Amino acid sequence: MNRKFKISTASIAVAATILAACATPPAPGAAPAAPAAPAATTAPAAAAATEAPKATEAPAAASTGAVKITWWHINTQDNGKKAFQAVADEFMKAHPNVKIEITVIENEAFKAKLATNMQSGNPPDIFQSWGGGVLGQYAKAGLVQDLTDAFKVDNFADTIQPGPLGLYTINGKIYGVPWNAGMIGFWYRKDMFKKAGIAEPPATWNDLLVDVKKLKDAKITPIALGEKDKWPGHFYWVYAAVRLGGKAAFDAAYSRQGKFSDAPFVKAGEEIKKLIDLQPFQEGFLGAAYGDHIAAMANGKAAMELMGHWAYGADSGSAKDQALKDYQDNIGWFPFPTMDGMVGDPGDALGGGDGFAIGKNAPPEAIDFVKFFLSKEHQTQMAKAGIAVPPTVKGAEAGLDNPLLKEIQKRAGAAKYFQLYYDQYLPPAVGSLVNDETQKLFAGTTTPEKLAAAIEDAAATELKP
Amino acid sequence: MTKSLSKPLTLGVLLLPPAIVYAGLVIWPMIQAIIFSLYRWNGLGPLQQIVGLGNFSKIVGDEVFRGALSHNLIIIALSLGLQLPISLGLALLVNQKLAGRSVFRTIFFMPFVLSEVITGLIWSFIYLPDGGLINTLGGQLFGMSKVAWLGNISTVLLAIWVVLGWKYFGYHLVLYLTGLQNIPQELHEAALVDGATNGQVIRHITLPLLGPTVRLTIYLAVLGSLQVFDLVWVMTTGGPVNASDTMATYLYRFGFQRFQLGYGSAVALIMFILCFGFSLIYQRYVMRRDLAL
Numbered sequence: 001m002n003r004k005f006k007i008s009t010a011s012i013a014v015a016a017t018i019l020a021a022c023a024t025p026p027a028p029g030a031a032p033a034a035p036a037a038p039a040a041t042t043a044p045a046a047a048a049a050t051e052a053p054k055a056t057e058a059p060a061a062a063s064t065g066a067v068k069i070t071w072w073h074i075n076t077q078d079n080g081k082k083a084f085q086a087v088a089d090e091f092m093k094a095h096p097n098v099k100i101e102i103t104v105i106e107n108e109a110f111k112a113k114l115a116t117n118m119q120s121g122n123p124p125d126i127f128q129s130w131g132g133g134v135l136g137q138y139a140k141a142g143l144v145q146d147l148t149d150a151f152k153v154d155n156f157a158d159t160i161q162p163g164p165l166g167l168y169t170i171n172g173k174i175y176g177v178p179w180n181a182g183m184i185g186f187w188y189r190k191d192m193f194k195k196a197g198i199a200e201p202p203a204t205w206n207d208l209l210v211d212v213k214k215l216k217d218a219k220i221t222p223i224a225l226g227e228k229d230k231w232p233g234h235f236y237w238v239y240a241a242v243r244l245g246g247k248a249a250f251d252a253a254y255s256r257q258g259k260f261s262d263a264p265f266v267k268a269g270e271e272i273k274k275l276i277d278l279q280p281f282q283e284g285f286l287g288a289a290y291g292d293h294i295a296a297m298a299n300g301k302a303a304m305e306l307m308g309h310w311a312y313g314a315d316s317g318s319a320k321d322q323a324l325k326d327y328q329d330n331i332g333w334f335p336f337p338t339m340d341g342m343v344g345d346p347g348d349a350l351g352g353g354d355g356f357a358i359g360k361n362a363p364p365e366a367i368d369f370v371k372f373f374l375s376k377e378h379q380t381q382m383a384k385a386g387i388a389v390p391p392t393v394k395g396a397e398a399g400l401d402n403p404l405l406k407e408i409q410k411r412a413g414a415a416k417y418f419q420l421y422y423d424q425y426l427p428p429a430v431g432s433l434v435n436d437e438t439q440k441l442f443a444g445t446t447t448p449e450k451l452a453a454a455i456e457d458a459a460a461t462e463l464k465p
Numbered sequence: 466m467t468k469s470l471s472k473p474l475t476l477g478v479l480l481l482p483p484a485i486v487y488a489g490l491v492i493w494p495m496i497q498a499i500i501f502s503l504y505r506w507n508g509l510g511p512l513q514q515i516v517g518l519g520n521f522s523k524i525v526g527d528e529v530f531r532g533a534l535s536h537n538l539i540i541i542a543l544s545l546g547l548q549l550p551i552s553l554g555l556a557l558l559v560n561q562k563l564a565g566r567s568v569f570r571t572i573f574f575m576p577f578v579l580s581e582v583i584t585g586l587i588w589s590f591i592y593l594p595d596g597g598l599i600n601t602l603g604g605q606l607f608g609m610s611k612v613a614w615l616g617n618i619s620t621v622l623l624a625i626w627v628v629l630g631w632k633y634f635g636y637h638l639v640l641y642l643t644g645l646q647n648i649p650q651e652l653h654e655a656a657l658v659d660g661a662t663n664g665q666v667i668r669h670i671t672l673p674l675l676g677p678t679v680r681l682t683i684y685l686a687v688l689g690s691l692q693v694f695d696l697v698w699v700m701t702t703g704g705p706v707n708a709s710d711t712m713a714t715y716l717y718r719f720g721f722q723r724f725q726l727g728y729g730s731a732v733a734l735i736m737f738i739l740c741f742g743f744s745l746i747y748q749r750y751v752m753r754r755d756l757a758l
Contacts, residue, residue, distance in 0.1 A: 115721050119508035137724070141509030228616070228704055284594035284613025286705035287621070292593075301595070428724040429507070436707075443618060443706040 066097035069366045071126040073102065074110045074354075077317050080387045087378060091369050098365050107290075108229065118143055123359030125366045129176045130352050131167035132425035138357065139175045145358040147174045150367045159376070163413060164353050164392045167420050179374055180388045181353030182309025182405070183412040184235050184336065184421075191330040192220050192303040201334035205243075205271060208337050212280045215303050222280035224302035226293030227442050230435035231423055235306050236275070237438045237451075238422050239336045239350050240268035246344030247417040253456075254426075256463060261449075261456035264343070269441060269448025271339060276442055286443055294318050300326055306336070308351065309408050313386055333404045335411060349415035352424060353392065426459070433458045495737070502731035507724040520731035530732070533703075533710040540626055540711070541690040548630040549637060549682055553675075556641035557667065570642065574635040581632070585699030588628045589615065592700075615701050618708040625697055625709050632696070633689065637682045644678030645671070677755040684747055691740050712736050 071088070075081055081104055088100040103124070105113060110128060117123055123143050129135050138144045151157040151174055157165065164181030168174060188201060193211070196218035202208040215222040227233045241250065245264030252258025253265070282288065282296050296302045297311070298319035305311060312331065319327045338346045356370050372378075376395055382388035383399030390409030391397055400406050412418065423431035437454045440446035446454075502521070505514040524530050555573065559566050576584070591598040592614040603609035614624040648671060656666050672679075694713035697703060703714035712732065720729020 112721065115508075115724070119721075119724075119726065121509075137507065137509060141507075143509060228702065230704075282595070283611055284616035286618075287592075287594075287613055287616025287701065427507075428722065432718070432723040439704065440706045445618075445706050 067363050067365050069100045070124040071100055071102045072124045074105060074107050074128045076104055076106050083382060083385060083387050087373050091372050125359050125362035126356050129355050129357035130424040131176055131355060132420045133427040134424050135175055135357055136170045137427050139170050143360050144175050145360055156371055159393055161392050161394055163418050168355055176355045176357035178353035178355035178392045181392050182390050182408045183349040183351030184308050186304050186306055186334050187311050188304035188332050189330050190332045196220055202337050205337045205339040209274060212278050221282045221302040224293050224296040224305045225281045225285045226288045226290040227286050227439055228288055229290045230439045232290060232293060233442050234423060234435050234438040236272050237268055240271050241265050242348050242350050242419050243339040243342040244268050259456050260459050261452040265452040266448050269451045273448060299323050309390060345416050347415050348417040349412055350419050351412055352420045427462055429462045430458045498730040498733050501727050502734050504727040506727040508726040520728050524731055529707050530715055532707055533712050533715040536622055537691055537711050541687050543626050544686045544690050548634055549686060552634045552637035553641055556638050556645060560645045573638050576632045577635045581695035582699050584632050585696045589700050592624060616705060618705060621701060621709045625700060628696060640678055640682055644675045648674045680752050680755060688740055
């Protein structure tokens with residue numbers, strides 16, 4: 001009896017301990033092992049909205065306040081991170097009952113983490129968004145708040161430039177707001193061009209192909225490309241489609257009145273194939289992540305890259321000492337060249353920006369904070385600091401002193417057809433496929449026709465009219 | 466409390482907490498996955514579009530999936546054909562009375578202790594075409610030209626398998642060592658006294674008696690190879706162009722990146738059937754005598 005009593009007590013004690021341990025579920029939104037691209041350098045940097053390689057998470061200490069706001073952003077560069085925290089601190093000082101908890105995550109890890117939260121119906125209060133069809137899917141599922149009415153207050157919507165704001169407007173309703181927006185173009189090293197005997201940047205696509213050959217002859221790697229991440233390469237194909245098909249072709253294909261396998265899209269693949277066949281990219285580019293791509297540009301290992309407005313900040317952020325000086329002294333920018341047989345305007349642009357979306361559970365203070373963040377003063381400050389470049393609030397571009405970024409902002413604003421990157425504009429099922437298929441073009445395992453056909457297949461299933 | 470009732474009751478009380486956890490975290494999600502696999506669903510909002518077995522036929526028809534499956538099979542073949550024999554050979558060596566053999570054991574086991582993500586990151590650096598360890602040493606010592614190990618479609622799977630083998634051979638080695646130490650020394654001595662060579666001793670005494678351990682390591686190697694994800698994802702995300710895709714990376718890409726959870730669940734179900742099927746068949750027919758109670 002005595003022994004049995006001891007054993008049963010012991011068993012119940014053990015059972016109770018196990019139950020207690022099992023009772024605490026794993027914290028929702030706990031970070032999965034973030035597969036970060038290998039860190040190119042550890043230099044802290046002047047920042048722009050970036051796809052920077054370092055994966056960092058900085059959960060702020062939770063404290064009890066009347067309102068708590070969770071904010072996820074992807075500005076992992078020191079400069080941007082500090083600036084964002086400073087704005088949050090300013091807001092919290094002015095509103096003592098509000099506590100803003102910031103989580104900083106690298107781009108790819110952010111997409112993975114956000115996907116999990118979205119699929120469990122638990123979005124963060126404020127989070128990074130590129131707008132387009134991805135945001136549209138969240139809106140359709142009711143996971144983000146409709147900001148149209150909130151933005152009518154004080155005519156806030158009018159303070160933002162219409163082009164970029166349009167990327168966050170779905171079916172006439174505003175679901176997010178950008179704090180920077182720019183366009184994709186070629187960043188190039190003037191010193192390397194000079195060394196290869198190229199007098200000025202190419203104006204036409206055929207000129208570009210000729211220049212690539214000249215660079216190769218001068219033993220300079222013509223183009224840096226981090227194609228492991230797939231999205232850097234899809235820029236090439238999409239831009240060619242923008243040139244050769246214009247807004248008309250894309251709108252038709254998107255609304256299902258045309259197809260993604262129509263002639264302009266196939267021709268786009270053929271033109272890009274001409275570039276790929278010249279083998280202009282760095283060794284092992286298919287296995288290089290965007291971080292490696294940044295490193296190649298920062299260390300002067302390649303003459304040019306087709307990249308967004310954040311490239312200046314990302315590249316110079318990764319460069320040190322002499323490499324940094326060489327980069328800053330010699331970097332230039334030219335727009336994606338014109339192509340023979342192109343439809344539309346030479347000023348048509350592929351681009352996008354970084355913005356905020358508001359999660360469905362967010363308190364109204366979250367929207368207040370976003371408006372606070374996007375005040376003209378803050379935007380001008382950030383433009384000056386090289387963080388919000390180019391800015392989206394009207395008038396803030398006065399803070400821009402980098403002439404290249406000024407040019408980008410001007411062109412982006414003037415573009416008659418402004419296309420958001422396909423992998424954000426199209427819903428994830430199609431956008432992700434565009435990335436996968438264009439990577440095959442770079443690897444030489446698909447043809448322009450098959451590429452266009454594959455995208456069309458996905459679009460036909462996913463994009464119901 | 467009668468004796469015949471208290472024992473099952475105690476068992477029940479002790480088993481209940483883990484049973485609840487198991488049911489909640491393993492059985493219930495499996496049932497959910499089976500349900501999801503019958504739908505086309507992007508993970509946001511309610512389940513709406515039922516497609517029955519449509520996902521499964523799409524998977525089987527997708528050449529990328531078939532490629533991923535073939536990569537899993539190649540990894541299994543390489544593991545069974547190269548990694549296990551090497552581990553066994555090293556175990557036989559380390560089992561001898563060498564000086565410092567415990568040092569060797571520790572060193573061989575160390576890769577296993579690293580997390581898969583860290584291993585993937587380190588080896589990504591080693592494989593870098595520009596400045597990575599292999600290319601730099603190869604160039605300086607052997608005059609080798611640069612190879613982009615992870616960027617080249619023909620070398621990427623092999624490069625990943627080398628890392629897998631490197632990471633896990635220590636684990637199999639430790640299992641073999643344990644098995645070897647369970648073989649009575651008298652058998653070896655008796656055979657040697659009777660005039661057998663060392664090779665004959667290994668072939669006729671050691672290996673047969675190591676049978677249960679070998680069968681176990683084969684079992685673990687196959688299951689591990691079918692499920693490999695972390696290492697591949699960190700090093701190449703299944704690329705370039707699906708050349709290093711495994712079923713698990715394929716699942717992740719479709720389930721999470723493309724927001725096609727129904728399709729991803731179907732892939733998960735297929736993986737489960739393969740692993741479970743192999744497990745059942747292997748345990749029943751091969752490991753039967755080892756597990757006989």
